[in-house]
Amino acid sequence: MTVLVPLTLKEALIATSANPSAQIIQGGTDLMVEINFNHRKPTDVIALRRVNEIRNYEISADRSRVTVGAGLPYQKMEHGELAELFPALAQAARTVGSPQIRAAGSIGGNLGTCSPAGDALPVLSALNAIVNLHTATSFREISVHDFMLGVKRNARQPGEIIVSTTLPVIDGWQGYAKVGVRNAMVISVASCCLVVDRNVGAIAVSLGAVGPTIVRCRETEAWIASQIDLRKVSAVAPNLLKEFGDRIASESKPIDDHRSTAAYRRHAVATLSRRLLTRANTQ
Amino acid sequence: MIANTEIYNLTVNGSKHEVRDAWVGESLLYVLRERLGLPGSKGACEQGECGSCTVIMDGQAVCSCLVMAATAIGSEITTVEGLTNDGTLTAVQDAFITEGGVQCGFCTPGLVVAIEHLLANNPEPTDLEIKESISGNICRCTGYGRIFEAVATAVSTRNAGR
Amino acid sequence: MSSATQTSTRREILGNSALRPDGVAKVSGKFEFSSDLHAEHMLWGATLRSPHPYARIVSIDLSAAYKILGVEAIITNDDVPGKKTYGLIASDQPVFASEFVRYVGEPVAAVAADHPETCRRALAAIKVEYEVLTPVTDAEFAILPTTAQIHPDGNLIRHQRIITGDQNLQGEVIVEGTYELGMQDQAFLGLEAALAIPDTGGNGIEMYVATQWLHEDQKQIAACLGLPLEKVRLTLGGVGGAFGAREDISLQVHCALLALRTSRPIKMQYGREESFYGHVHRHPAKIWIRHHATRAGVIQRIESRMVFDGGAYASTSSAVLINGITHIQGPYKCLNATVDGFAVRTNNPPCGAMRGFGVVQACYAHESQMDKLATACGISPVEIRLINAMVTGDKLITGQVVESVAPVARCINETNSIPMPAALAKNADPLEIVGGSGLTSLPHNIVRGVGWGVSIKNLMYSEAFDDFATARCQLQDGVVHLKYATVEVGQGFVILAPQIARSVLGVDEVVIDPVDTRIGSAGSTSASRQTWMSGGAVDGACRLVRQRLFEHIGKKYDVDPMRLVIEDTDVVDMIGDFRISVTEASTGVLIDETFEHHHRPTQELDENGQGNCHVAFAFVAHRAVVDVDVELGLVKVIQIATAQDVGRVLNPIAALGQIEGGIAQGLGLAVMEEIVLDNGKMRNPSFTDYLLPTALDAPQVVAIMIEEPEPQAPLGAKGIGEPPCISVTPAIAAAIRNATGRDLLRVPIRPQDICF
Incomplete structure (x- = not known):
């Protein structure tokens, strides 16, 4: 010992x-x-x-x-x-x-x-x-x-x-958001990190607490990169934003547990990802 | 390399303490309370979710329940017992009493240590800085109102005295 | 409201913010909580608990555990020398499970060993063979006639109806709903702990324990040990909060048994997870309720069916039920009622006392209904409550007349006069917005809502319980010694008792003797009762001493004792010019008096729920302002405005601390606190997953204390501990409904309840 x-x-x-x-x-x-x-x-x-x-x-x-x-x-x-x-x-x-x-x-x-x-x-x-x-x-x-x-x-x-x-070190916007049921000191119910690389016009979205390990949303990343020019900062159309969140949610693999439900977690990552993309394209 | 098997030394409140025959999994909180005769630090969750066991270790406020005691050798540890050495109260301790920040008192030592640490590094914190700095210290009795009041009073007392 | 230097010039008498005498020890880490106690040659005790909600014990094999070095004793049901069961009202809970385990966490065995880790290894080495049975975890299912009984006392702990007035009345306006509350935990910070020291010879024991009621513990422990009461002596160990969870026995009997078995001191303390298993919780409840009212909103009749899940053992469930059904009308006039209440046994964790005791459940239901009624009648939440507000002299649905001061309308109006908080700034710091540093929400995601809650709460014990408190006062040389068994759990009786003595006797120095069973019972520190009951006892004892002091002075100085009064620290003749300091007058004499304070008798309810079952009532109003991220279902409570009927403020800072603390607990129940159960198993017995409000969840609290002295109360003061946590929960729920338009029929309100 x-x-x-x-x-x-x-x-x-x-x-x-x-x-x-x-x-x-x-x-x-x-x-x-x-x-x-x-x-x-x-x-x-x-x-x-x-x-x-x-x-x-x-x-x-x-x-x-x-x-x-x-x-x-x-x-x-x-x-x-x-x-x-x-x-x-x-x-x-x-x-x-x-x-x-x-x-x-x-x-x-x-x-x-x-x-x-x-x-x-x-x-x-x-x-x-x-x-x-x-x-x-x-x-x-x-x-x-x-x-x-x-x-x-x-x-x-x-x-x-x-x-x-x-x-x-990436030239572009990056942000993180996390949902918990308390306003401090809380384990993640769902979290999302979004990174935009303005030089190459790429985006990366990763999700926490919605799968056995971190979920990287590569399909949605490719899809949104094909829809908008990520090299520029410009508002994302509402229908694209909605679909973006929906696609993110469908890539997540959450479960029901004592902290939350799978349905809420899907909803949460859809919402967080939309909000982060909006922030990325307005800041 | 420092290796511990059966005996190690901890530096707590400026003095060296020998720990003998300890089980490897003992937390710093357990060793302080049960082996070193320093029960001022309290345990209420064993997982860093309540802050009652807060001590200052190498200049940082940490949860002593999450420090493996045998790895704390060579560190300077300050507990609530070591905040003053002459039996007088600090401005923070005094304000906790006068402003009603103490009820059952179980969270109090951890809060006092956390706030002492805050004010040592940030003598004039904003309200939000105060709240964030003690957001890891759960108090079940007060609803925090009198504690916020105590910090405000301690800040003005300290700043008037400098 | 407070000042750091107030004490140097003002005497710490009633009405002032006297300081805690235990404050210095508590801020410097020197206060001895029960978990801080030690004794020479002490062993550690630990408990083996059932992993199953319902199972038959086939066998218990202790042999491997006994082989572990350092293990000194292992005890089971066979080793309980006295009564094998205990309980506050019904003695239905085994000290150790014998044939059956009925909830996850039920004690099966206990060990004593040289180190906590040795204990853990020993527990792991005990082999218990279980025949797992199908648990009954749904309260409604438990009381179906076809459901198997899980305990010899049956699945129905108590059924009580309230039938009064017109049973067929139909209102012009009818609103109804079914409301549910999850299981809340008291979550005191100072975990269960005790130190038991056996007498030499082993036929008696000295215990230091954190409890709410020393004499009740003594009675139950002695019965289980098979010892006479005087052989079991209890001293209060420092208590780190209680909130109801220490009213029942937890580790006391186990600790005492191990000490007697090993003839060595035993220390037992629970960890947080074990604490969740080791004490009772707030009853989950399901409440259907229908209000009949006139078109103008005047309540005419209520119908309700209330089901409280008591878990595996009765604890105080029958009393909680009575509180629930007798408070279902809220602080509102109502003449006609049809109420059916059930306290039910299931294989869920046992439930019992928690701050608010049955009234929290009732209040969430009736206040949710009041808002529905307001909407149906087209009037505001404030108007509907004012129209129906109860006054002194009103008859309750139990037939009892409210004799207490009842400033319900004033509570509402004064709360309504408190200014609303400022709107959320567009450039608010993230920490001021829902989600905090999680950066979930920006100000444009937030909708603000306002909601109301008003409540009535009984004070003291009910239904014919002979509830009393004892105190002894000794005056000598200007110093008062107070002796009582009143438990300090943090609420501040330790401040109040000296304030009373100083006010009555004109002394400054008051010493509180050890709190133990060497004097008569003080009753429990619960039910908002100690200021009234033990305050009344201390006041009574001090008045007796004062009377004798006056008589002594009368004799010695030839003045009429009837004309003497206390003025500051002197005794003065009201008419003449005689004056002597209390110190001088009491020099060389010892005056020693003991007083028992009893409140007026109450009655049990009859089969129709009629009877003067409660002693007195207190009232409070809460208005909640919340910010809600509707899309994510996240809530931040911004402000709680409150006006509380306190009778008389005896210590402003201590009173405010009770109000703010109670509000935080009610907030917890509204939006985050719940023991999540899955087929009888707790899913979140830890502070990582049972969430308590943090400093960043604490709202601004603006409190008004309404002082209309209560004639029945010894000091004019009502108990103030429970009301703050009762109507704040429905007020927050209403504010969230206001922000979101959702029904929200269950608390705690979870994000998914709001956004789907």
């Missing part, structure tokens, strides 16, 4: 390689709930909270990409340079739990837990983020779409650490 608290990424990687089945803990905001509720009883733990290398972000020299450390707390994304580059990420970060949770929780934890309600995940999906996984001896990049496999299932292999995600 051990707890290892590595101080460098190298130490962390050596530790995970030596004990691939050890439980990795980032901010603790998911894992400790499972332990407190008696759903998980770890014996060996590797805690990443003091690995400062993964609690930063780095902008590439040409400012086309940003690599966000897996342990960077959400709080640090809400304002400042990262928020300017990724408004949708900032907006999603601000909806995560409470200020106390945002001081501890991180993208690494969201990816590691891989809940479909993870607030940052629709943003990573819409931005086509790359997840950077390391072992002591190797490194691989994997698209976030391939990384997220299902409800609380991901492509991380034993011995690997989620070190960072790489996000492209």
